[in-house]
Amino acid sequence: MDDTPQKNADAYSPSSTIITFDRPVPLLRGPVPAGPTDNPSAGPFVLAFKDSQSFASALKACESKLTAQCESGARIGCAIAASAKCKPPWWRSLFGGAKTDFVEREKCEERETAACFEAAKADCGKIGRDKCLSVFRDARIAVKERKVDWREAARLIFWASVAKRGLGFGLIELERVGDWVEFRERFEVTNYRGSDILSNVS
Known part of the structure; x- marks a missing residue:
């Protein structure tokens, strides 16, 4: 009996043709x-x-990952340094010295590795x-309740009052703002930098 159709059916079954992907991060x-304040x-x-x-x-995750990577490399480096420090000098074998005590050498390497690590x-x-x-200081954090940057708004109001008095200044600033909606869009604080909170904990 020819089982070719059955083989073809297995080759095109959902378990053979569907590729599963990890959930998006x-x-x-x-x-x-x-x-x-943004550019x-x-x-x-x-x-x-x-x-x-x-x-x-x-x-915290960034610090943890970088620290773990550094410690992983440090373990290897410390093990190599300890092995080099505890091995007998190369010239000992030339003069028929005592055989290497591997038990003592192992203890020496353990001590040196632990101290180094x-x-x-x-x-x-x-x-x-x-x-x-150095990276997270410049990172932005969203503001849940947006606020108006009144320092910048006060500067605008000053130039607008100057223009109103007919001194010939501030007209450009006033024209840039337009209505209240545009005013809020321009001077509304939407985010702050990581340095604003890191300066309080560093």
Whole structure:
């Protein structure tokens, strides 16, 4: 009996033809309208963490991963350094010296590796934190309740009052603003920098 049709059916079965993909990783940051302090040439939107909690979690994960990578490399480096330090000198075999005591050498390597790694752990923690802080200081965090940047708004009101008094200044600034909706879009604070909260905990 020819079983070719059955083989073809198995080859085109759902289990053979459907490719499953991992679930998408949620985005760490999302687009928010640019605020008055953002660079206008970058566009009307900027990427920002949704809140300070997600920002702190991402920073902690960054530090943890970099520290773990550093410690992994430190273990290898310390093991190599300990092996080189504890091995007998090469010239001992030339003069018929005593045989190598591998038990003592193993203990020596364990001591040297532990001491080396203990010193490296502190450095790895500092490296991980410094590397992440330099990036996360400039990261943006979305403001849940948007507020008007009254410092910038006060400057605009000043120039508008100057123009109203007929001194010939501030007309350009006034024309740029237009109605109240445009005013809020221009001077509404939509995000703040990571440095604003890191300065309080560093």
